[in-house]
Amino acid sequence: MKNFMSTGIVKGILYQIVGSFIGAGLLGGIRALMGLSWKTEPAIVLGGLVGAIAFMVGVGAFKDWWKMAVGDDVTEASEVAGEQGFRRYFGFSLDHKVIGIQYGILSMVLLVLGGSLALIFRVELAQSGLQLLNFVQFNTLVGLHGMVLIASILMGIAAMSNYVVPLLIGAEDMAFPRLNAFSFWIAVPASIILMSSLFFGGFETGWTAYPPLSVRGPMGIQMFFLGVFFVGWSSILGALNLIVTILTMRTKGMGLFKMPIFAWSVLATSIISLTATQLIGLSFQLVMFERLLEMSFFTPSGGGNPILFQHLFWFYSHPAVYIFVLPGLGIISELLPVFVRKPLFGYKWVAMSSMGIALTGFLVWGHHMFTAGIEEYLRVPFMYSTLLVAVPTGVKFFSWVATIWQGKARFPVPMLFVLGGIIVFLLGGLTGPPGGTVSTDLHLHDTYYIVGHFHNTMFGGFIFPIFAAIYYWYPKITGRRMSETLGKVHFYLMTPSFFLMTFGQMRIGLLGMRRRIADYDPAMGFDFTQLLITIGGYLIAISILVFFYNLIVSAKKGEPATGNVWNSRSPEWDILPSPAPAHNYAGIHFNVVGEPYDYGLKGSKYVELAQNVGQRKENDE
Amino acid sequence: MKHFSIVSILVILLTVIVYVFLQAVGLLPTQASSQAVIIDQLFDIHIGIISFLFSLIVVFIGYSFIVFRRNKLLPDEEGQHITGSSKLEIVWTLVPLAVVIFISYLGAISLAETRKIDPQALEVKVTGGQWFWSFDYPDYGITSDVLNLPVDRQVKLSLTSVDVIHSFWVPEFRVKQDVLPGENLVKELRFTPIETGDFMVLCAELCGGAHAYMNSPVKVVTEGEFQDWVDEELGNFPQDPESLGERLAKNNGCFGCHSLDGKDGVGPTWRGLYGSEKTLVSGEKIMVDDEYLYEAIVNPNSQIVLGFPANVMAQNYGDLFTDEEIKNMIAFIKSLD
Numbered sequence: 001m002k003n004f005m006s007t008g009i010v011k012g013i014l015y016q017i018v019g020s021f022i023g024a025g026l027l028g029g030i031r032a033l034m035g036l037s038w039k040t041e042p043a044i045v046l047g048g049l050v051g052a053i054a055f056m057v058g059v060g061a062f063k064d065w066w067k068m069a070v071g072d073d074v075t076e077a078s079e080v081a082g083e084q085g086f087r088r089y090f091g092f093s094l095d096h097k098v099i100g101i102q103y104g105i106l107s108m109v110l111l112v113l114g115g116s117l118a119l120i121f122r123v124e125l126a127q128s129g130l131q132l133l134n135f136v137q138f139n140t141l142v143g144l145h146g147m148v149l150i151a152s153i154l155m156g157i158a159a160m161s162n163y164v165v166p167l168l169i170g171a172e173d174m175a176f177p178r179l180n181a182f183s184f185w186i187a188v189p190a191s192i193i194l195m196s197s198l199f200f201g202g203f204e205t206g207w208t209a210y211p212p213l214s215v216r217g218p219m220g221i222q223m224f225f226l227g228v229f230f231v232g233w234s235s236i237l238g239a240l241n242l243i244v245t246i247l248t249m250r251t252k253g254m255g256l257f258k259m260p261i262f263a264w265s266v267l268a269t270s271i272i273s274l275t276a277t278q279l280i281g282l283s284f285q286l287v288m289f290e291r292l293l294e295m296s297f298f299t300p301s302g303g304g305n306p307i308l309f310q311h312l313f314w315f316y317s318h319p320a321v322y323i324f325v326l327p328g329l330g331i332i333s334e335l336l337p338v339f340v341r342k343p344l345f346g347y348k349w350v351a352m353s354s355m356g357i358a359l360t361g362f363l364v365w366g367h368h369m370f371t372a373g374i375e376e377y378l379r380v381p382f383m384y385s386t387l388l389v390a391v392p393t394g395v396k397f398f399s400w401v402a403t404i405w406q407g408k409a410r411f412p413v414p415m416l417f418v419l420g421g422i423i424v425f426l427l428g429g430l431t432g433p434p435g436g437t438v439s440t441d442l443h444l445h446d447t448y449y450i451v452g453h454f455h456n457t458m459f460g461g462f463i464f465p466i467f468a469a470i471y472y473w474y475p476k477i478t479g480r481r482m483s484e485t486l487g488k489v490h491f492y493l494m495t496p497s498f499f500l501m502t503f504g505q506m507r508i509g510l511l512g513m514r515r516r517i518a519d520y521d522p523a524m525g526f527d528f529t530q531l532l533i534t535i536g537g538y539l540i541a542i543s544i545l546v547f548f549y550n551l552i553v554s555a556k557k558g559e560p561a562t563g564n565v566w567n568s569r570s571p572e573w574d575i576l577p578s579p580a581p582a583h584n585y586a587g588i589h590f591n592v593v594g595e596p597y598d599y600g601l602k603g604s605k606y607v608e609l610a611q612n613v614g615q616r617k618e619n620d621e
Numbered sequence: 622m623k624h625f626s627i628v629s630i631l632v633i634l635l636t637v638i639v640y641v642f643l644q645a646v647g648l649l650p651t652q653a654s655s656q657a658v659i660i661d662q663l664f665d666i667h668i669g670i671i672s673f674l675f676s677l678i679v680v681f682i683g684y685s686f687i688v689f690r691r692n693k694l695l696p697d698e699e700g701q702h703i704t705g706s707s708k709l710e711i712v713w714t715l716v717p718l719a720v721v722i723f724i725s726y727l728g729a730i731s732l733a734e735t736r737k738i739d740p741q742a743l744e745v746k747v748t749g750g751q752w753f754w755s756f757d758y759p760d761y762g763i764t765s766d767v768l769n770l771p772v773d774r775q776v777k778l779s780l781t782s783v784d785v786i787h788s789f790w791v792p793e794f795r796v797k798q799d800v801l802p803g804e805n806l807v808k809e810l811r812f813t814p815i816e817t818g819d820f821m822v823l824c825a826e827l828c829g830g831a832h833a834y835m836n837s838p839v840k841v842v843t844e845g846e847f848q849d850w851v852d853e854e855l856g857n858f859p860q861d862p863e864s865l866g867e868r869l870a871k872n873n874g875c876f877g878c879h880s881l882d883g884k885d886g887v888g889p890t891w892r893g894l895y896g897s898e899k900t901l902v903s904g905e906k907i908m909v910d911d912e913y914l915y916e917a918i919v920n921p922n923s924q925i926v927l928g929f930p931a932n933v934m935a936q937n938y939g940d941l942f943t944d945e946e947i948k949n950m951i952a953f954i955k956s957l958d
Binding site: 216299340344376380391394402409410423427430436439443445446514516517518 | 649650656659660663664667670674675678679681682686689690691699700701702703704706709710713714717718721722724725727728732734735786792795797798802803804805806808821823824825826827829830831832833834836932
């Protein structure tokens, strides 16, 4: 029991609970001293804020920094032994691989939570009429489904980046291990606060939280804002860490254009996260102030402008789409050559296309506002810039096709998910342009067509690739392989179910089904398609249960993984044993002696142990 | 080269199949405005491009997997060592760039076409609120909860909201415009109905609560029928307080929240309300009389009935209605026993 209570996460949550009460009590106390009555809304906001900080204290995130501040000695991160065994994943650790797994666990927990919310409101939508939920419940579920899964995706890409990037570039750890741990742990209280909005009356606004609607209505919106605010910290600090790691900690001889391609996509993503996330935090913070302090930034009756919020919000939330998908597309580019046994076609172009998408991604936010009432001189330029994104994205697709062309493909489970990702993301990409040209978007905006479109981009750009990544690197993490059979069940159940769901969504959207409505007119004839969408959603959920079963059981009973499981040229497979040792390559020196993806070139290697290089020289002499 | 010829033929074949299929399933609702015709032409171009690009990628991948599959006798067979081609990369950067600029150009033309202004347009002022639509015809002095429009005449809507953001959308007309609160944020939307019939205006921007039900009928009729409707509205309707009150309530969307059938909605039902006893959120018990109703209309947050949310009803009815009008409305509520 004592052991359990001293686990980082348990301690953190206890501190958070106590901190929340202290924060709320503090506000109540100050108001009482001023002779004012109790007010719940500001109390829960201050409670949430203090609670999150208390969590970080409880988990131990400030301990070393405090020591540094008062001048005490602190152990170097590379010399901290850290806990061993399963317990280490639930406490404060500085090891990037442990943090990567922690991110992964949090991502999967949020995936289950966010997905379950959708399963509930999909029952409501399976037939017309209101059966299960009332309006506020429905709106809360829809909004939380969106934001919880956004958090899940952010955690998922952080999981992949944290675990894989240092291994790929030959680094011992991330550049700032303590900041890395902080970035992860702040996301835990953030997720708790985000979910707690359910218990404070929910919120009516959807994940976009447009004022003036978000200025009125239930106060659950404050917990939503606060949760997103802290998730944003996690994103910004994590991105900073990754950029520094990639730019400064590559092994000897690994120029930028010799990095594994995944590192490029993480670099591009991190640049967006580091510079855009502030805007969603800021826009939400302004609405919080509007509610708490009666400032009037966005309410016209007080001199504000609701369109200003939309600009601030989408300035992050559009580039955010590329934050979500670029790492996934990087996974596709990274794994494809391994499984078709051919070099990645046009490495430099693929690398630069990630940067191109990141840059153009900043210029297109206005296409979310074509019907919002922005001026004509804004709508037309935003249409041009929006469609420009197709160019670097096209480069990626054409390069993948050229990589596959004449390749000798193998189809183990990770490859299946890579291919699923390509096809689903293709559909997501192709259904985009009709929403990108203004006049067609006047019809499509805020319909189920858009819902279908972005579920394609999210599944193709994140869900399929992260499953590919998990099946691919699982042996590196656990030393055992996941079951191929169950993996195939997962894939062949999820993919057609997804198509059923998304084609249904786009079909009725084009015919007039609006987004975010709890009920629809039976006269429109959508009942049957809605039922199919719900069935598709549940089948996806079942396939993911199969995945979790596989994930958990294989850790103990999976076939042991020995050597280079996928016959990859990448250093983590070519050099390191499975599971990967603590501190990665500590004591092992390797040099980059070739190109990362020269499959099919006899006798070539990407990396070689330093002593081998020495030996070969001797042999040559 | 042989492979590329076969693949090209397959790509063309699949493109045609996908395009014909997508056209055949009927993707869009009927075209009931001249803007819909223009917009659907652009949709057509998009569907063509989607069919082609989908076929291009899928056929290349599928063909390669089948034709170049691994020899079963050589399980370790590797692919050819081809690392890239700058020529190809430049081609598939520049060609899409040109296509994209061209599509944007077509998009701009299409937008301009949909926004052509007819100076003779019928003017309608549209007001959206939680959760109703109200339509004012300033030329005739009519207010209605149904959007009546003559066919083949452009209509110019001036849209405004009394509370949060709503969005005006009739799927058959294709066009959509958000409706914003604020006097300086009145937005304009023009379209020309080309087909008579009954349609629905749907609120397309999440506006909380009963957003799903924020729909109002749109009737497109012939010029003659429209004139008849105008005459009827302007002519003989009863002038007693109850009827005037009912008209006022209907045209201001009160029935979106307050039903007349005895079932509580977002707000209390009006049937049997007058004279009943209600418990307020403060715990106080009150009798619904003229005085209470007046206060509840002008200052709705002051006396919320237990079980109903505050901050839902607009706070500005005191400014919007004259005292005479409020008295009429109370008379109407009184008549509902």
